[in-house]
Amino acid sequence: MVSPVILSEAKDDLYIGGREMNRREMLAGLGGVAASAAVARLDAQLSEHPLSGPAGSSLEMPRKADFIIDEGYTYINAAYTHPIPKVSLEAARRAAENRGSLRAPAGGASGGRGTGRGGGGENNNPKALFAELIGAKPTEIAYVSSTSAGENLVVQALGLDHDFSGNVVTDGLHYDGAILHLMELKKRGLDLRIAPPTKDYRIDLKDMEKLVDNKTKLIEVSSAAMYNGFQHDLKAVADLAHAHGAFVYADIIHSAGAEPFDVKATGIDFAAASSFKWLMGDFGMGFLYAREDVLPKIRRPVIGYMQASRMEGFYPPNLPEGEYTPVDYALNNTTAGMFESGTLAGGSAVNQALLGASLRYVKDLGLANIQAHRQPLLKRLRDEVPRFGFTCVTPPGSTGGNITFAYKNVNQSPFPQKLQAAKVNVRFSRNWMRLSPSVYNDMADVERFLSAMA
Secondary structure, three states, X not given: OOOOEXXXXXXXXXXXXXXXXXXXXXXXXXXXXXXXXXXXXXXOOOOOOXXXXXXXXXXXXXXXXXXXXXXXXXXXXXXXXXXXXHHHHHHHHHHHHHHOOOOOOOOOOOOOXXXXXXXXXXXXXXXXXXXXXXXXXXXXXXXXXXXXXXXXXXXHHOOOOOOOOXXXXXXXXXXXXXXXXXXXXXXXXXXXXXEOOOOOOOOOHHHHXXXXXXXXXXXXXXXXXXXXXXXXXXXXXXXXXXXOOOEEXXXXXXXXXXXXXXXXXXXXXXXXXXXXOOOOOOOOOEEEEEOHHHHHHOOOOOOOXXXXXXXXXXXXXOOOOOOOOOEEEEEOOOXXXXXXXXXXXXXXXXXXXXXXXXXXXXXXXXXXXXXXXXXXXXXXXXXXXXXXXXXXXXXXXXXXXXXXXXXXXXXXXXXXXXXXXXXXXXXEOOOEEEEEOOOOOOHHHHHHHHHHHO
16 A cells, blocks of 8 residues: 555645645545556455455455555545555456457447446446445446536536526535535525534534425535535435425435445435545546436436437448438437446546446445444544544444544644654544544554554
């Protein structure tokens, strides 16, 4: 794994092995650095099945051997960016070799539309695997480059970027990047209504109810808050929205892959998630969910050839009879047919292969098992971190992967330097610290963190 990373939100800088690096550099290079360092060692370490290694039982955790973790290094920051499993790096290597070869592609020797879109075969098809993880149909899933791209597409599909006749309701614990987007639209005329957090670090549904009326077009929330892991009762939010003729969009990046989650049970209309967190993929690829029965009620925010169910151009000498028509085509009536436009909507063949293997790995481990493994670690943190002067702001009963502690100006305290010296990586912001253990963490990691804090 890469060297320890300490984040300071005030400058948004990261410190890697003593060298200052901005966040964009790090995000662009993290997957590549890990992959290039690992590929030479993978063949001897991997078998065909990701969970058939020396750990014993196929569900035994922690899964330290499944990831590249330098000795003496402790990473409790999966919600910032999750390490990529070795099996996924190997899948990416094989896909890169196939992409660079002269052998015939999956669509036949002549290629054609749809060639190579399977992401490593049906068993590792990213769309199908993601759909299964969240209880959706594969036809309700589109590729997007990021969660923010998905949120933007939903806003555009509902016309909220230019039609300001209605209002949008959100809350102060929703992802701040999405709120930024909505606040920019507010400057143009959007009626934006924001429910503030309560003093016990939650959003009270009654506060949202006061903001919703029959002119509400959309309620935007996060299924699990990036800041403190607060979880809405999404079914109640969806019922509130639908009772007023509105739609619901949920940012599910901190739920998908972290715990059992079912979009059908929640009743939400749209959801998006990038893959570089709990889905254990890389940057630049994510998913957008849109419930199939809402598709006829919205407009295509983008149009491109990937949306065509059939398309044939007319070229000399085979021109059509009568009035000239350059292209004969029909559009798909699926979520992909609504939101994908060009080839890069699904990422590269290498990225699809990597993500397909990661989603398979998550599925084989089991979301309930992943969630259960994390609980004693989170409880230990909740019990012990307050003795250092921190206040736990993650509501009791939260079931996601994040636990957050408030501490004014913590980025200027000795704690970030203590953890860096101990090679322990957690998320620091200006006034809070967040920990997010995953399948490779154990209680020894938690104790190492607590020892470093002291």
